[in-house]
Amino acid sequence: MAAAVETNACSITDAPKAPAKPGAPPIVEFKAVTKKFGVGTSREVTAIKDVTFTVEDLENVGEFVAILGPSGCGKSTILRLIAGHAPQFPATSGEVLYHGQPVIAPGPDRGMVFQDYACFDNRTVIDNVAFGLECRGVPKRERTEAALEWVRKVRLDPARDAYKYPHQLSGGMRQRVAIARTLILKPQVILMDEPFGALDPATRHNMQDLLVELWREVQATVFFVTHDVAESVYLGDRVYILSNAPGTILHQFHVLAPDRPARQMMREKPFQDTVFRIRDILDALEEGKD
Amino acid sequence: MREYFKRWVTIRERPGWLEGANASILCIALVLAVWYVLTAGEHAEDRIIDPITLPSVGDTLEKFPDLWFDRAVARSAAWSLGRVLGGFTLAAAIGVPLGVLAASFLRLGAFLKPISIFGRNIPIAALIPLTLMWFGLGETQKVMFIFLASVAFVFFDSSGAVQGVPNSYLDAAYTLGAKYSARKGLIGAAWVGLTYAAVLTLAYYFLSRAPGPNDVELRASWIRWFWGMGFFGFALGFALWFPILAFQPIRKVLLPLALPDIVNSLRLLFGLAFGYIMLAEVINAEYGLGAIINLSQRQGPREHIYLSLILIALLAFAIDRGIIALQRRLFPYRQVGEH
Ligand SMILES: Nc1ncnc2c1ncn2[C@@H]1O[C@H](COP(=O)(O)OP(=O)(O)O)[C@@H](O)[C@H]1O
Ligand SMILES: [Mg+2]
Numbered sequence: 088m089a090a091a092v093e094t095n096a097c098s099i100t101d102a103p104k105a106p107a108k109p110g111a112p113p114i115v116e117f118k119a120v121t122k123k124f125g126v127g128t129s130r131e132v133t134a135i136k137d138v139t140f141t142v143e144d145l146e147n148v149g150e151f152v153a154i155l156g157p158s159g160c161g162k163s164t165i166l167r168l169i170a171g172h173a174p175q176f177p178a179t180s181g182e183v184l185y186h187g188q189p190v191i192a193p194g195p196d197r198g199m200v201f202q203d204y205a206c207f208d209n210r211t212v213i214d215n216v217a218f219g220l221e222c223r224g225v226p227k228r229e230r231t232e233a234a235l236e237w238v239r240k241v242r243l244d245p246a247r248d249a250y251k252y253p254h255q256l257s258g259g260m261r262q263r264v265a266i267a268r269t270l271i272l273k274p275q276v277i278l279m280d281e282p283f284g285a286l287d288p289a290t291r292h293n294m295q296d297l298l299v300e301l302w303r304e305v306q307a308t309v310f311f312v313t314h315d316v317a318e319s320v321y322l323g324d325r326v327y328i329l330s331n332a333p334g335t336i337l338h339q340f341h342v343l344a345p346d347r348p349a350r351q352m353m354r355e356k357p358f359q360d361t362v363f364r365i366r367d368i369l370d371a372l373e374e375g376k377d
Numbered sequence: 378m379r380e381y382f383k384r385w386v387t388i389r390e391r392p393g394w395l396e397g398a399n400a401s402i403l404c405i406a407l408v409l410a411v412w413y414v415l416t417a418g419e420h421a422e423d424r425i426i427d428p429i430t431l432p433s434v435g436d437t438l439e440k441f442p443d444l445w446f447d448r449a450v451a452r453s454a455a456w457s458l459g460r461v462l463g464g465f466t467l468a469a470a471i472g473v474p475l476g477v478l479a480a481s482f483l484r485l486g487a488f489l490k491p492i493s494i495f496g497r498n499i500p501i502a503a504l505i506p507l508t509l510m511w512f513g514l515g516e517t518q519k520v521m522f523i524f525l526a527s528v529a530f531v532f533f534d535s536s537g538a539v540q541g542v543p544n545s546y547l548d549a550a551y552t553l554g555a556k557y558s559a560r561k562g563l564i565g566a567a568w569v570g571l572t573y574a575a576v577l578t579l580a581y582y583f584l585s586r587a588p589g590p591n592d593v594e595l596r597a598s599w600i601r602w603f604w605g606m607g608f609f610g611f612a613l614g615f616a617l618w619f620p621i622l623a624f625q626p627i628r629k630v631l632l633p634l635a636l637p638d639i640v641n642s643l644r645l646l647f648g649l650a651f652g653y654i655m656l657a658e659v660i661n662a663e664y665g666l667g668a669i670i671n672l673s674q675r676q677g678p679r680e681h682i683y684l685s686l687i688l689i690a691l692l693a694f695a696i697d698r699g700i701i702a703l704q705r706r707l708f709p710y711r712q713v714g715e716h
Contacts, residue, residue: 170548170552171551172548172551172552192551193548193551193552194551194552194554195552195553195554197552198552198553199548199549199552201545201548201549203543203545205543205545205546205548205549207546207549207630207633207634208634208710208711209633209634209636209708209710218550218553218555218629219553219554221629222550222553222554222555222556222625222629223554224558252709252710253710254710265549268553269552269553272553272554278552
């Protein structure tokens with residue numbers, strides 16, 4: 088089933104923001120991917136069905152893909168298929184391609200940020216951030232320096248917070264740590280599964296602006312799952328809307344890239360029109376569910 | 378006063394340090410008072426409980442110097458502790474890494490499950506005749522008794538602690554590049570193997586005194602066993618720790634995240650093992666708290682039994698507190714139970 092691409096759907100639209108690298112395969116491509124759990128048992132469920140999409144490897148910029156959909160429609164499944172995490176990986180049928188090659192295992196080139204942060208409790212902030220470099224065998228002094236730099240970039244206070252343990256941090260601070268430890272590895276793809284879902288609205292706006300700023304710097308392709316329509320429209324270059332379970336891509340919007348702080352941009356009329364439009368689609372989906 | 382009683386019936390109202398200690402002292406005072414009332418009276422006929430069944434508080438305390446100096450209770454306590462420490466260290470050295478592996482590699486876990494179930498369900502009392510048959514009457518029997526009594530539980534709890542680490546930590550580790558690194562595993566496991574070998578050969582050296590130089594045949598066999606122990610120790614340590622140290626997801630994530638729980642369960646199991654050792658010491662032991670209790674029951678004074686029990690409780694409490702303090706230092710990011 089081909090997804091309906093609705094460019095020019097919302098007054099603030101444009102074509103892909105940069106030309107694709109000539110000759111390069113798409114960075115992520117799903118070809119009719121279906122995932123079923125419990126195949127052959129009485130509890131067989133189809134999580135996603137025939138999901139097909141292409142995200143091009145753009146020249147010098149990464150695309151920001153926001154994924155919306157009713158709960159249980161397979162958003163996490165899609166992210167975890169790209170990451171290569173069991174039990175969602177491998178797909179039951181279809182192909183998940185990364186740089187034109189089938190995904191075979193998780194790797195640091197595809198970083199993931201979880202809703203529950205998953206900061207390592209036994210490590211201080213700095214050791215959490217340095218974890219990936221440590222696995223690579225980067226010498227201690229070098230990785231500590233790099234980690235301090237990233238602690239600063241996610242706007243934690245290196246002097247005050249760097250040697251704290253996760254249990255001494257607030258949720259927003261822990262998510263900053265999780266983002267820092269992912270971005271320090273310069274991943275080409277960043278997978279974020281409702282990363283701000285557990286944060287209060289004010290913290291959330293700050294985190295959104297921080298993410299935009301950092302994303303410009305690392306130029307990675309981001310897949311961002313969220314329940315918050317405004318968040319998806321603000322952050323995304325593109326918004327995918329999944330159908331009810333089993334999920335498949337129903338709509339695809341191009342939206343304007345974030346060029347102002349979240350609080351400001353979210354007040355503007357065209358922005359709000361887009362949000363309402365998408366929310367109507369989602370509400371219709373939620374209703375169709377029961 | 379009213380306020381004070383109200384706090385006693387407030388759910389989960391945590392008392393301050395002093396108030397908590399006062400409640401505990403109140404309990405001790407109450408037990409002593411009941412004991413005193415039950416055994417008060419000049420003559421046996423005046424007392425509620427006769428002196429053979431339960432000596433009075435005063436008589437019991439009077440016998441303390443006797444227990445301390447003539448019976449040398451401190452030395453016996455040291456022997457008991459040494460035996461438990463020996464057997465329990467062995468149990469931890471095998472049970473902990475095996476448990477970590479069983480919870481990481483689930484087929485190995487399924488493979489070991491029957492032994493784990495069997496080991497946890499052997500009646501402790503049955504281990505006494507068995508170890509006597511296998512290891513004779515000496516110290517080896519007592520150490521192996523503690524080892525066999527506790528290793529299955531150490532294994533089970535360690536495995537449970539690792540299973541309790543949420544999958545998302547492991548997923549995070551993979552996306553951050555945690556991988557298999559044979560070189561780190563080889564170096565680390567070689568060191569652990571050497572440590573295991575050193576400890577086992579030393580234990581063998583002390584538990585089975587080397588025969589004199591005249592007894593050529595016995596001595597040759599002893600030396601063979603000595604080196605055999607060393608080799609076995611190295612192989613054991615290496616095999617158990619190589620996979621743990623080589624797989625970064627285990628070494629850097631699963632093991633450290635499970636470690637506070639593992640140490641906590643070791644603390645609880647050590648307390649149990651300290652109780653078990655008395656069982657083995659009742660039979661043919663020169664020293665040991667169990668031996669003292671046994672001797673006091675047969676030859677008197679019976680007051681020593683009660684005194685020993687109190688000393689055992691105090692010692693166990695002190696050890697437990699010590700380990701809790703250690704846990705707080707080792708794992709500042711984890712709260713240890715307040716009990
Ligand atoms: N490990 C699993 N075992 C069985 N079913 C699963 C598993 N993970 C997800 N599912 C099912 O797959 C569907 C999609 O799940 P998920 O991708 O987590 O949804 P979303 O993230 O959109 O809320 C749901 O119906 C869920 O019950
Ligand atoms: Mg989800």
